[in-house]
Amino acid sequence: xxxxxxxxxxxxxxxxxxxxxxxxxxxxxxxxxxxxxxxxxxxxxxxxxxxxxxxxxxxxxxxxxxxxxxxxxxxxxxxxxxxxxxxxxxxxxxxxxxxxxxxxxxxxxxxxxxxxxxxxxxxxxxxxxxxxxxxxxxxxxxxxxxxxxxxxxxxxxxxxxxxxxxxxxxxxxxxxxxxxxxxxxxxxxxxxxxxxxxxxxxxxxxxxxxxxxxxxxxxxxxxxxxxxxxxxxxxxxxxxxxxxxxxxxxxxxxxxxxxxxxxxxxxxxxxxxxxxxxxxxxxxxxxxxxxxxxxxxxxxxxxxxxxxxxxxxxxxxxxxxxxxxxxxxxxxxxxxxxxxxxxxxxxxxxxxxxxxxxxxxxxxxxxxxxxxxxxxxxxxxxxxxxxxxxxxxxxxxxxxxxxxxxxxxxxxxxxxxxxxxxxxxxxxxxxxxxxxxxxxxxxxxxxxxxxxxxxxxxxxxxxxxxxxxxxxxxxxxxxxxxxxxxxxxxxxxxxxxxxxxxxxxxxxxxxxxxxxxxxxxxxxxxxxxxxxxxxxxxxxxxxxxxxxxxxxxxxxxxxxxxxxxxxxxxxxxxxxxxxxxxxxxxxxxxxxxxxxxxxxxxxxxxxxxxxxxxxxxxxxxxxxxxxxxxxxxxxxxxxxxxxxxxxxxxxxxxxxxxxxxxxxxxxxxxxxxxxxxxxxxxxxxxxxxxxxxxxxxxxxxxxxxxxxxxxxxxxxxxxxxxxxxxxxxxxxxxxxxxxxxxxxxxxxxxxxxxxxxxxxxxxxxxxxxxxxxxxxxxxxxxxxxxxxxxxxxxxxxxxxxxxxxxxxxxxxxxxxxxxxxxxxxxxxxxxxxxxxxxxxxxxxxxxxxxxxxxxxxxxxxxxxxxxxxxxxxxxxxxxxxxxxxxxxxxxxxxxxxxxxxxxxxxxxxxxxxxxxxxxxxxxxxxxxxxxxxxxxxxxxxxxxxxxxxxxxxxxx
Numbered sequence: 001x002x003x004x005x006x007x008x009x010x011x012x013x014x015x016x017x018x019x020x021x022x023x024x025x026x027x028x029x030x031x032x033x034x035x036x037x038x039x040x041x042x043x044x045x046x047x048x049x050x051x052x053x054x055x056x057x058x059x060x061x062x063x064x065x066x067x068x069x070x071x072x073x074x075x076x077x078x079x080x081x082x083x084x085x086x087x088x089x090x091x092x093x094x095x096x097x098x099x100x101x102x103x104x105x106x107x108x109x110x111x112x113x114x115x116x117x118x119x120x121x122x123x124x125x126x127x128x129x130x131x132x133x134x135x136x137x138x139x140x141x142x143x144x145x146x147x148x149x150x151x152x153x154x155x156x157x158x159x160x161x162x163x164x165x166x167x168x169x170x171x172x173x174x175x176x177x178x179x180x181x182x183x184x185x186x187x188x189x190x191x192x193x194x195x196x197x198x199x200x201x202x203x204x205x206x207x208x209x210x211x212x213x214x215x216x217x218x219x220x221x222x223x224x225x226x227x228x229x230x231x232x233x234x235x236x237x238x239x240x241x242x243x244x245x246x247x248x249x250x251x252x253x254x255x256x257x258x259x260x261x262x263x264x265x266x267x268x269x270x271x272x273x274x275x276x277x278x279x280x281x282x283x284x285x286x287x288x289x290x291x292x293x294x295x296x297x298x299x300x301x302x303x304x305x306x307x308x309x310x311x312x313x314x315x316x317x318x319x320x321x322x323x324x325x326x327x328x329x330x331x332x333x334x335x336x337x338x339x340x341x342x343x344x345x346x347x348x349x350x351x352x353x354x355x356x357x358x359x360x361x362x363x364x365x366x367x368x369x370x371x372x373x374x375x376x377x378x379x380x381x382x383x384x385x386x387x388x389x390x391x392x393x394x395x396x397x398x399x400x401x402x403x404x405x406x407x408x409x410x411x412x413x414x415x416x417x418x419x420x421x422x423x424x425x426x427x428x429x430x431x432x433x434x435x436x437x438x439x440x441x442x443x444x445x446x447x448x449x450x451x452x453x454x455x456x457x458x459x460x461x462x463x464x465x466x467x468x469x470x471x472x473x474x475x476x477x478x479x480x481x482x483x484x485x486x487x488x489x490x491x492x493x494x495x496x497x498x499x500x501x502x503x504x505x506x507x508x509x510x511x512x513x514x515x516x517x518x519x520x521x522x523x524x525x526x527x528x529x530x531x532x533x534x535x536x537x538x539x540x541x542x543x544x545x546x547x548x549x550x551x552x553x554x555x556x557x558x559x560x561x562x563x564x565x566x567x568x569x570x571x572x573x574x575x576x577x578x579x580x581x582x583x584x585x586x587x588x589x590x591x592x593x594x595x596x597x598x599x600x601x602x603x604x605x606x607x608x609x610x611x612x613x614x615x616x617x618x619x620x621x622x623x624x625x626x627x628x629x630x631x632x633x634x635x636x637x638x639x640x641x642x643x644x645x646x647x648x649x650x651x652x653x654x655x656x657x658x659x660x661x662x663x664x665x666x667x668x669x670x671x672x673x674x675x676x677x678x679x680x681x682x683x684x685x686x687x688x689x690x691x692x693x694x695x696x697x698x699x700x701x702x703x704x705x706x707x708x709x710x711x712x713x714x715x716x717x718x719x720x721x722x723x724x725x726x727x728x729x730x731x732x733x734x735x736x737x738x739x740x741x742x743x744x745x746x747x748x749x750x751x752x753x754x755x756x757x758x759x760x761x762x763x764x765x766x767x768x769x770x771x772x773x774x775x776x777x778x779x780x781x782x783x784x785x786x787x788x789x790x791x792x793x794x795x796x797x798x799x800x801x802x803x804x805x806x807x808x809x810x811x812x813x814x815x816x817x818x819x820x821x822x823x824x825x826x827x828x829x830x831x832x833x834x835x836x837x838x839x840x841x842x843x844x845x846x847x848x849x850x851x852x853x854x855x856x857x858x859x860x861x862x863x864x865x866x867x868x869x870x871x872x873x874x875x876x877x878x879x880x881x882x883x884x885x886x887x888x889x890x891x892x893x894x895x896x897x898x899x900x901x902x903x904x905x906x907x908x909x910x911x912x913x914x915x916x917x918x919x920x921x922x923x924x925x926x927x928x929x930x931x932x933x934x935x936x937x938x939x940x941x942x943x944x945x946x947x948x949x950x951x952x953x954x955x956x
Contacts, residue, residue: 040396042406042416043238049254050226053245054406054416056233058399060534061866062509064135064234067127067403068142069411071258072222074121074202075195075341083165083202084210084218086119090161091215092126093117097148097492098499099141101157102795105785110852111137111505112859119200122340123411129400131862132235136503139248144499146228147252150219151491158212163798163823166208167754169201171801171821174472174753177280177646178350178452184468185289185344188272188448194264195341204471224255229410233399251496263294265342268446274468275451275461279751280646283639284453284460285350286357288364292336292343292441296413300343301425302433303336303441307345308384309376309434310334310367313583314576317367317374318347323632326363328355330636340412345441352635353642357451357462368443376431383583388426390586390605393535397867454646472751509862511892514871516878516885517709521720525696528875529703529712532868538609538705539868541876542600542616545698546730547593548671550689555681556666557637557673558689563591563598564633565686569624578619587612589619593671596810598694606706613715621722623690630683641675648749649821651944652756652921655747658946659917660762660815665733667812697725702875704868735813737762739915741937744831747944748924755827755922759834760817763910766809767881770906774807776895777906779853781805781841782818786852789818789837797833799826805838807910810880816910824923828930831918838913844904857895861888 042056074085095101108115113130126145128138173179183199190197230249232241268291293299311318311334318332333348349360395401406416413422450468451461519527551559567589569575582589587604589612600620604612644650658668673681696719703712739761764771775783782789782805793803800822808814818838822830865871877883884890920927924941928951931939943949 040402040406044410044416047225047246047250049250049252050224051249051252052229052410053242054229054231054410055238055241056231056399056402056406057236057238058233058402059235061399062132062235062512062862063129063399063866064132064138064232064236065127065129065399065403066135066138066142067125067231067233067400067407068146069123069125069229069231069407070223071123071227071260071411073119073123074198074200075261076222077195077198077202079193079198080206081210081214082198082206083200084214085124085222086200086202087161087165087207087210088215088218088223089117089119089124089126090165091153091158092145092149094157094161095152096144097151097490098144102786102791104141104145106852107137107141107502108134109784109786109856110859112508112856112862113138114860114863121196121200123408125404125407127400127403129398129863131509131859133506133508135232135236135241136244137505139244140499140503142230143248143252146223146225146249148493148495148499150216151493153212153215153219155212158210158215160795160798162207162210164794164801165201166204167799167821167823168801169204169207170753170823173199173201175280175648175821177278177282177643178285179280180276180278180468180470181285181287181450181452184274184276184450184470185287185448187469188274189268189289189291189344190266190342194266195261196339221256222258224258225249225252226254227258229407231403231407231410233403233406247497261341263341265293266291268448271446271449273449273451273462273465275453275458275465276468276470277455277458278452279455279472280648280749281452281454282642282646283350283353284355284357284360284451284457285348286360286364286462287349287450287452288347288361288447289449290345290442290445290447292338292345292437294342295338295340296422296425297338298425298428298433299437299440300336300338302429302437303338303343303345305381305384305429306434306438306442307334307336309380310371311347313579315380315580317371318349318364321367321370322349322360322363326359327632327635328352328360328363330632330639350639350643351460352639354457354460356460357453361449361462371438372443376434378431381429381431381434383580385426386584386586387588388586390537390588390603393537393605394603397535397869399866472753508859511861511889512865513886513888514865516875519709519713521696521713521716523696523720523723524725525719525723526700526879527703527713527716528700528879529707529709530871530875531706531708532704532871533706535868536606536706537603537868538606538703538707539603539872540701540703540705541602541872542620543700543702543876543879544598544694545596546693546728547597548595548669549666549730549733550693551666551669551673553666553669554677555685556669556677557671558681558685559598560593560672561630561633561637561678561681562686562689563593564637565625565630565683566619566623567591568626568629568633570618571622571624572618573624575624575626575629578615581615582612585611585615587615589616591619595667595671596812609705609707609711610715614718617718617722620694620719625683625687627683630686634678634681637672637678638675641670641672641678644670644672645944648752648754648756648921651747651749652758652919655745655921655942655944655946656758656760656817656917656919659745659919660760661735665735666731667733693728695726695728696723698728698730700879702872702879704871704875733812735762737813737915739917742835742914742916742918744918744920744931744934744936744939745942746924746928746931746940747919747921747942747946748928749921750923750925752921752923753824754821755824755830755920755927756819756821757827757831757834758817758819758919759831759838759916760815761912761916762813763807763816764809765811765813767811768809770910771807771809772891773894773898773902774906774910776853776857776898777903777910778805778807778816779857780845780849781837781907781911784856788841789820789834792833792837793820793822793830797826799823799830803834824927827920827922827927828934831920831931832934835913835918838911838916842904842907842911844900844907847900850898850900850903854895854898858892861892864888
């Protein structure tokens with residue numbers, strides 16, 4: 001979590017009510033009244049030790065969420081000691097005085113819950129969501145790490161998490177295109193010593209030099225109850241909850257007083273311009289950043305609107321100039337990042353391949369001139385505000401979302417009820433405000449600019465740029481550092497209660513499957529629905545079978561282009577008009593292609609569902625076939641294909657599919673197509689695809705929300721009457737797992753800081769009777785954080801940020817895959833660990849591990865039906881595989897009845913490490929040679945297309 005934006009949804013609440021009331025003048029009054037009555041009730045109080053407590057009851061599902069937000073982020077660090085807040089977040093998941101090593105995740109998962117944490121510049125948050133019977137347990141866990149942790153911070157545990165965090169940095173920053181951009185921007189926007197001058201994840205040298213004493217001091221300064229807010233939301237009784245909170249948190253002593261930080265906005269005297277040759281980029285990218293005010297200021301709200309108007313949609317000046325007129329890019333992006341201490345207004349343009357960034361910079365200023373000429377209209381303001389109500393309801397659809405939002409307001413505004421003022425600020429934004437902040441902060445004002453270009457393409461950088469001081473890690477041989485802790489017993493901090501005893505949980509909530517309804521329209525389209533009345537929204541999807549399967553190999557990518565072109569206007573609406581119609585309804589409509597389907601996905605307010613469906617009908621049945629937009633879509637797709645070549649993860653997945661499915665199967669071809677294939681596709685190819693393959697006879701509509709069966713079907717009348725069925729044949733491709741050897745394949749990404757590992761083979765389809773039992777079997781191997789491979793590669797070795805194993809599958813056989821991204825100099829050992837653990841797993845697991853698997857999977861069903869999004873997924877699974885409404889009950893029976901013998905039998909049947917493909921995407925110069933000596937049946941060097949190359953073709 002790196003910005004305030006992910007928590008801001010609650011800020012829309014009262015504005016949403018106000019907008020609902022004004023926009024419903026022509027609607028029924030009772031609907032407006034219904035919307036206005038919705039609210040989030042909370043109670044706030046403070047414990048004697050300074051801990052703020054916020055309670056929100058929500059009995060719609062038998063779950064509770066506990067979130068604790070501390071008033072400490074990377075803004076509390078200092079130069080030379082950066083990354084501590086994030087590093088300490090990791091330490092709090094290790095152990096505490098009364099909770100053993102790696103037991104936080106395991107205990108929560110064993111209870112059927114989930115947990116995580118996040119750090120950003122201004123804060124740190126930890127959370128759990130569990131069935132309500134485990135509420136006391138999570139209070140015990142959270143209170144233990146708040147007040148009874150620091151004695152357990154050993155040298156070895158600390159060293160391990162140093163390694164994990166460094167791997168996170170390599171994965172998210174060093175091994176990604178444009179990964180160093182924010183480092184360059186922040187270093188030059190904020191002066192030395194400013195709390196935003198460094199990155200949340202910290203400098204690599206600081207992470208390596210940190211000591212246990214540094215951590216202890218940081219904990220004592222910032223992790224006291226008097227610097228925290230606890231939010232409990234969900235199904236609980238208030239008095240019982242208050243007693244538990246007092247019992248577990250009340251005796252924790254205050255720590256150092258933490259003075260609130262005062263805003264520290266910055267100014268620039270002159271524009272600063274930097275460039276960097278990016279090892280992974282395949283296209284140039286320009287960033288421009290202007291300093292702006294901190295959050296909750298009047299101007300910050302108007303700047304949010306300015307960013308939207310400048311960049312989002314086809315009416316945006318940046319789009320009109322850079323995309324439509326000059327063809328310099330396929331997408332424009334601007335946003336205002338208002339934070340606790342200061343704000344930043346960003347424009348980020350990833351240019352088309354080979355485009356000179358000087359032209360992009362010139363185009364941005366031309367767009368500014370167009371903006372000044374056209375101004376801002378009331379309709380612009382209205383369409384931006386229109387989507388906020390729907391977004392608000394989506395933001396409070398889960399108890400965790402409510403917890404985040406209540407905590408955010410309390411920490412940064414001192415009051416969860418600050419929402420009212422926040423909303424007033426949003427409501428007050430006018431078109432005049434937008435023009436005013438543009439003139440105050442952007443027009444003719446200095447900025448920081450970065451030009452990131454591919455290696456060897458310095459001719460593309462913007463004029464007068466100087467080289468950025470990016471420091472890249474040197475790849476070295478792995479040196480295992482042995483850290484020995486003293487054998488002294490961990491000292492226990494005195495407590496009024498016996499904290500060594502884990503609270504009992506009582507009986508878990510019974511599985512309650514929501515009622516579903518089905519129907520078949522006269523044109524053959526099936527309809528699945530669930531009525532859920534918690535919030536006044538509807539989520540829906542229309543799934544048309546076929547998708548990528550319908551592509552021909554010589555013109556691969558047609559299905560993917562279809563889903564783009566069909567959102568570019570209709571026969572009676574220009575692309576701009578269609579976009580505006582959707583926005584004014586406060587709706588979202590997306591269309592995308594999968595291996596086996598084309599999906600139209602939507603989200604709207606209940607009162608606007610019928611109007612939204614009329615737009616869906618128009619999009620589906622009256623395509624515009626806009627030639628001009630088609631040209632831009634092709635350019636955009638080709639750019640994305642080229643950029644994908646720079647992403648080691650994308651390369652790994654593409655080559656992996658080709659190796660496993662073989663060149664004769666369409667799945668060995670990327671959904672997006674290849675550059676050559678997309679270039680050759682014409683709009684007539686799309687029209688032919690549409691005519692042949694779009695039919696209600698192979699389509700299913702799913703709808704979830706505050707709408708009953710009758711209303712939903714009524715809104716589908718137009719589609720039923722107008723969309724005529726036709727016969728469609730979906731191609732079938734033979735698939736067999738014919739692998740008979742362990743093959744090591746290596747794709748070279750020179751100077752990669754991590755290696756991406758994919759290991760596996762063709763397994764079984766979702767429709768196979770063994771598929772779900774195999775998923776259950778896999779859970780302890782790598783189906784969760786507590787899986788064996790993750791515990792070894794991350795928690796024991798510190799080689800990775802995460803490692804997983806799992807089965808994929810649909811109507812078509814999928815794969816078993818073990819995967820991770822590991823530190824480059826641990827590549828060989830990591831592959832061997834995967835191979836050894838898969839082999840060892842066939843020997844069977846313990847009774848304890850089987851019981852853990854059963855608890856984690858069965859008890860987590862209490863969280864399974866909380867949101868409309870999750871219910872929509874349930875309906876899609878039911879319809880795709882013709883499952884009965886109670887299929888989850890049947891899954892529970894599979895879990896409950898599994899024995900150790902069955903588990904072992906499944907492992908031996910579906911896991912054979914001696915016949916798997918072992919794919920590594922990384923730095924061949926330093927890592928390839930070792931695999932010749934590791935006992936594989938064959939070792940091959942491949943290019944990014946999965947074709948074998950000779951060793952001399954790679955720079956070693």
